[in-house]
Amino acid sequence: MAVVLPSPPATASPGLDGVITKPDTTTRAPRVKPTKEDLLKTHAVHVQKQANSPENAPRPVKQPNLALAYPASTKSIREVDIIPLSQLEVNSHHRGSGLILKVISPPFLGAGAVSIVEDEFGNVDKISIYNQNDSSILSGVPEGCIIGVKEPYYTINGKNADGSEDYMICVDHPSDVTLIRFTDPIIPEPLRLGPLLKTAEDWKKAGDTAFLEKDFPTAVFCYTEALDCAEDEGFKPSIYTKRAGTSLILGRYDSAKEDALASRTGTTTDWKAYYTAGRACYGLCNYSESKEYLSKALELNPTNPAIKKEYERCLARLHEEETGDYDFEAIYKSLSPKNVHLDLGSFTRNTEVKASPLHGRGLFATKDLAPGDLVFAEKATLMPNQYEPMRASAALYALTVRQLLDNPSLCKSVLQLYPGEMTYERNPLEGTLVDGVPVLDVFVIEGLRNKNCFSVPLSTLEDTRPTAQEGRQAKGLWVHASNLNHACVPNTLRSFLGDMLISRATRHIKAGEEIFQQYVPVKSLPDVRNGVYKDGWGFECSCTLCVAELKQSSEASREKRKDLLAQVEKILNKKTPRAKTIIPDATIRSVDKLMKQLEEAHEPEIYGRLPRLTLIYGSNWLVGAYRGKKNYSKTIRYAVKVLRNFGFEMPQGAESQDKVWDPRQMFFSEEWHSLMTIHVVVALRRLAEAYNGLGKKEMAERSVEAAEFGYMLVTGFKNDLSNLDR
Numbered sequence: 252m253a254v255v256l257p258s259p260p261a262t263a264s265p266g267l268d269g270v271i272t273k274p275d276t277t278t279r280a281p282r283v284k285p286t287k288e289d290l291l292k293t294h295a296v297h298v299q300k301q302a303n304s305p306e307n308a309p310r311p312v313k314q315p316n317l318a319l320a321y322p323a324s325t326k327s328i329r330e331v332d333i334i335p336l337s338q339l340e341v342n343s344h345h346r347g348s349g350l351i352l353k354v355i356s357p358p359f360l361g362a363g364a365v366s367i368v369e370d371e372f373g374n375v376d377k378i379s380i381y382n383q384n385d386s387s388i389l390s391g392v393p394e395g396c397i398i399g400v401k402e403p404y405y406t407i408n409g410k411n412a413d414g415s416e417d418y419m420i421c422v423d424h425p426s427d428v429t430l431i432r433f434t435d436p437i438i439p440e441p442l443r444l445g446p447l448l449k450t451a452e453d454w455k456k457a458g459d460t461a462f463l464e465k466d467f468p469t470a471v472f473c474y475t476e477a478l479d480c481a482e483d484e485g486f487k488p489s490i491y492t493k494r495a496g497t498s499l500i501l502g503r504y505d506s507a508k509e510d511a512l513a514s515r516t517g518t519t520t521d522w523k524a525y526y527t528a529g530r531a532c533y534g535l536c537n538y539s540e541s542k543e544y545l546s547k548a549l550e551l552n553p554t555n556p557a558i559k560k561e562y563e564r565c566l567a568r569l570h571e572e573e574t575g576d577y578d579f580e581a582i583y584k585s586l587s588p589k590n591v592h593l594d595l596g597s598f599t600r601n602t603e604v605k606a607s608p609l610h611g612r613g614l615f616a617t618k619d620l621a622p623g624d625l626v627f628a629e630k631a632t633l634m635p636n637q638y639e640p641m642r643a644s645a646a647l648y649a650l651t652v653r654q655l656l657d658n659p660s661l662c663k664s665v666l667q668l669y670p671g672e673m674t675y676e677r678n679p680l681e682g683t684l685v686d687g688v689p690v691l692d693v694f695v696i697e698g699l700r701n702k703n704c705f706s707v708p709l710s711t712l713e714d715t716r717p718t719a720q721e722g723r724q725a726k727g728l729w730v731h732a733s734n735l736n737h738a739c740v741p742n743t744l745r746s747f748l749g750d751m752l753i754s755r756a757t758r759h760i761k762a763g764e765e766i767f768q769q770y771v772p773v774k775s776l777p778d779v780r781n782g783v784y785k786d787g788w789g790f791e792c793s794c795t796l797c798v799a800e801l802k803q804s805s806e807a808s809r810e811k812r813k814d815l816l817a818q819v820e821k822i823l824n825k826k827t828p829r830a831k832t833i834i835p836d837a838t839i840r841s842v843d844k845l846m847k848q849l850e851e852a853h854e855p856e857i858y859g860r861l862p863r864l865t866l867i868y869g870s871n872w873l874v875g876a877y878r879g880k881k882n883y884s885k886t887i888r889y890a891v892k893v894l895r896n897f898g899f900e901m902p903q904g905a906e907s908q909d910k911v912w913d914p915r916q917m918f919f920s921e922e923w924h925s926l927m928t929i930h931v932v933v934a935l936r937r938l939a940e941a942y943n944g945l946g947k948k949e950m951a952e953r954s955v956e957a958a959e960f961g962y963m964l965v966t967g968f969k970n971d972l973s974n975l976d977r
């Protein structure tokens with residue numbers, strides 16, 4: 252699926268004469284409207300061009316521009332005043348009004364389905380319908396169908412070749428348009444066609460033909476018509492069965508379940524209904540309900556191998572949900588670019604959602620957890636298999652809209668996510684069914700995507716490898732993890748395996764304590780990182796480190812650290828230690844000197860047990876420089892400093908090569924506030940190498956064990972450190 256960038260906001264733009272002109276946003280009557288013939292002719296040219304272009308060209312996505320947000324209609328087409336097209340005013344949302352229209356052209360399928368429509372009085376106009384599902388025939392608005400548009404937004408779609416304004420009814424919210432059945436009395440007389448087919452049997456046959464042609468949306472449509480005109484109740488169960496099976500293929504699990512249950516006849520053949528209902532619930536990740544239906548199917552058909560297989564799968568998911576017992580290594584092996592959606596249950600019972608003193612809801616521990624413990628593991632609620640960075644956001648947005656439309660039962664958990672500040676009040680009717688579809692506000696969906704999505708590599712383990720392809724990240728939503736608030740020095744670390752998010756404790760967490768994660772890797776300067784939070788999520792961080800750095804440390808000290816860091820960076824950015832490059836001693840000495848000054852610029856009474864982020868880059872660099880010179884003793888000294896700067900407690904004298912201590916203990920300190928990243932693992936490996944170089948085998952082994960523990964935290968499961976070399 253390709254994407255287009257969000258359209259630019261309606262701000263001032265250069266006019267033809269180079270003078271900045273504001274877009275015309277006043278509500279007014281359209282100026283000159285084209286005739287029906289002209290509209291159809293121009294449209295036909297576009298459609299013809301599309302027909303000549305290569306088949307299967309990916310369909311772009313119109314991602315909503317939040318600056319132009321407007322709420323979705325929550326009314327039924329039966330509640331609004333039907334108006335003629337001639338009453339439409341540009342730049343207006345026509346609240347309380349609606350249109351009943353006949354589609355009189357084949358569609359042009361771009362980011363939206365564009366067609367020409369006619370009302371009962373012969374007025375014509377252009378319509379663009381966005382955000383419809385491929386599983387609905389509205390995504391293609393076939394010629395001849397009758398649609399209802401609720402509270403239509405009429406807009407200027409740029410200029411025509413002759414300079415006149417090009418007008419369009421723009422339907423952004425998918426629930427603002429509804430497909431009207433041919434027999435519906437709401438259709439005005441002049442637009443009526445009468446039923447296309449007469450009997451339920453005819454519609455069923457038409458549905459079967461569409462099914463065989465793999466046109467599943469049309470099959471659903473025909474089966475719906477068949478059910479609607481069936482006079483014989485005995486005819487209905489078989490149609491429900493067919494519609495349930497078709498919906499299952501389309502991933503419309505809510506309807507599949509409903510139809511499967513409606514198809515029951517009270518006989519032993521009901522095993523089919525329960526089997527389909529069980530599979531539909533499995534598709535929705537409702538494993539307990541799935542198990543119930545599959546058990547019933549098994550009772551009626553105990554030897555059926557397909558039911559047995561589904562039942563076993565269901566038990567495996569329930570076991571994962573209950574215990575958090577996963578074979579992560581096997582899961583990793585099963586992962587491939589084509590197989591990122593893992594068949595796993597989510598383990599969340601160590602955590603619960605409660606009101607947070609920081610903001611809205613937060614996630615809290617339900618039991619004491621130790622460093623390294625699995626806090627929770629959650630399968631993505633929504634994550635497209637799209638790792639192209641330019642396409643990942645739009646793909647997630649499109650998938651979210653599609654899934655909510657297809658499975659309204661998902662609306663409750665997804666629409667309660669925080670969408671950021673909206674320019675209007677949210678409507679409590681969002682997510683409820685009106686005219687058969689859930690009311691969906693695409694601007695809310697884009698807002699909550701933006702505030703809650705995570706960027707995700709194929710696996711964090713892959714991502715730590717030097718050979719990892721930089722930037723290839725998908726985007727996804729995990730509704731449970733979305734409750735996590737941010738802390739720069741958090742108590743958990745997240746990692747990914749395909750669409751599975753693994754959260755591990757990085758320190759002791761007491762039952763009842765709030766769980767935090769870092770939203771993004773933290774910047775070392777407190778004002779810079781807080782700028783990122785403000786811009787991205789609208790908050791200022793109040794974690795221990797931010798309070799210490801922003802509220803307790805003086806502005807003069809902050810400025811001093813900033814200045815020294817800039818001096819360090821100036822040198823380091825030119826001289827990165829690499830294999831086979833020897834850094835001149837003079838450079839090392841000047842970095843060393845600056846680093847001492849920077850260290851002294853950290854007030855001991857404030858930074859006593861806190862990370863010193865501005866020191867990390869320099870101390871890491873010095874580890875590399877001394878490692879290059881095989882100076883083991885200095886490598887140890889600076890590797891220990893790196894660990895200290897990340898906020899790990901180092902025993903007195905650990906910087907000396909002769910000190911005997913246990914690096915494995917550093918993860919278990921109760922008082923220190925440490926920050927866990929892959930750089931900690933690398934520093935521990937350097938430490939091990941240097942101890943080895945000095946022949947201190949015991950210390951080297953302990954350092955390797957500590958590095959392995961750290962690597963488990965970073966990647967989510969136990970892994971060989973040699974992954975870091977390939």
Ligand SMILES: C[S@@+](CC[C@H](N)C(=O)[O-])C[C@H]1O[C@@H](n2cnc3c(N)ncnc32)[C@H](O)[C@@H]1O
Nearest residue numbers: 609610611612669703733734735736737788790
């Ligand atoms: C993914 S949501 C986190 C859950 C959120 N508290 C809720 O009620 O849905 C992200 C939003 O939480 C808020 N937030 C996260 N961390 C915060 C913090 N440390 N302090 C204040 N607000 C925070 C921000 O408003 C942010 O946009």
